[in-house]
Amino acid sequence: MSGLFDDLRDLYQEVILDHGRHPRNFRRLEDADATARGDNPMCGDRIELFLKRAPDGTIADAAFQGRGCAISTASASLMTEVVKGKTAEAAKELGAKFRELAMTGACPDCGAALAEDMERLAPLSGVHEFPARVKCATLAWHTLNAALDGTKEASSE
């Protein structure tokens, strides 16, 4: 049956709806060694991100709490999954590429090394057609940078 909003399935793919409804790693990390808060003052979305680093500096665990729309919740959920095991530099590099994906719908210079991660994040690429919603998708990644840099607060204005 064709519905009124069928053509929005590109934006709200099943993966997004699933992670939006049932976010993964949606909890506090009591033994976190890096945290940051991210705010989107325009819509009131808010996340608190927790990172636990392994002795070798890689991200051993990532989790988040907060409130937001399906896109920001799904983006944070997917992010906490893909950054595990990465060094800070690799996680930030992935974030930069993801922002390019969210803004343009593509990432031509992502390369083979990031191919698998970008494929996991690809369901969010539909936001590039909705400029007002790009910030929803990138809030978690801005917050990740803040946590890794120790600046504690991020804002996706």
Place this chain on the structure above:
Amino acid sequence: MDGVAASAFDVARIRQDFPILSQPQARGRPLVFLDSGASAQKPRAVIEAMVRCMETAYANVHRGAYRLSELATDAYEAARAAAARFLNAADAREIVFTRNSTEAINLVAHAWGRGVMRPGQAVLISELEHHANIVPWQMLRDERGNELRVCRVTDSGEIDMEDLERKLADGRVGLVAVAHMSNVLGTVTPVERIVAAAHAHGAKVLLDGSQAAVHRRVDVQAIGCDFYCFTGHKLYGPTGIGVLWGRLEHLDRMPPFLGGGDMISSVSFETSEWAAVPAKFEAGTPPIIEAVGLHAAIDYVSAIGMGAIEAHERALVDHAMGALSEVPGLTLLGRAQDRGGVFAFALDTAHPHDLATLLDRVGIAVRAGRHCAEPLHARFGLDNGTTRASFGLYTTKEEVDILARALTEAREFFK
């Protein structure tokens, strides 16, 4: 009576007055504009009056001794007279033009709050206020120590009058500042009763009429308040102009808000003397073209009749209450007895921001978020915000039905 009002009010004809309503939208759908509470669309009469002013009668006001400047001054002062009639003010000098309601409230917070009120006096607002009627009073409190009290709102979204009485009881409240109509709940507040209670305890009253003045006939003398404000852009007029009405005796006592040209009678480097009201509060070149636009907007709604507009909107509100209550999973915020055409709601499966994206896709413009009323959303436990549909005089029952159907489908989409 209803029949008379209904036959005089032809919404199809009114819609033709608003060019934007016939602009084709993306994907060929008609525009269903349900965000008039944020800012209303403009009728051709307003657009043309502003163009005509710029093309034929524009110069700065109160300055040049030449014909064009006199024409512009006359037009600007005619707008003041129109605003005075619109509010049934006793004297056009009681009308101060501001940039918007926010500036009008800030003017009172500065000139009355800092200039007339004593530091020991409190300001009483309510839980349903827009940020514009919260933040200026917090700033006054933080700067001068004036206590800020907040009157509770009942679960149905009405001012808790018993709480209002309690918070007035010690006689220390100097000013009660409340909305005449909530921009979230749609609640029309019982302003006559609020004024009577406040005055009985020696407090003055400022009413934020940003929403109410668009939907109802406002008579500041009958209400009996001390200050009243509204903004042009919600009344089908341009942005950049608002109105503060204040009793002449109050305005006379208040020091200026902003300093500059036009608000003085004489200036030397040692001292300046203030001009008389209202010029005292209108420093610098005022919004001249915008005043002409506001005048046209007031003439426009007055020709239709505020009574007819109110009757149309009452019918629309009744229709919307029915249509929205049939949408599964929808929770309406506020169930006030006396309410206008503003409906904020939560849908159980969809975040307001996601919902607004879906509705936008089919040409329905609504606002999502907390509508500059964050404390009110916290009061009702809706930290994610709400989606808000707000009506104008051009809104139709069919548009309400389109919204209700879209909401039902959107709920399924996110289920």
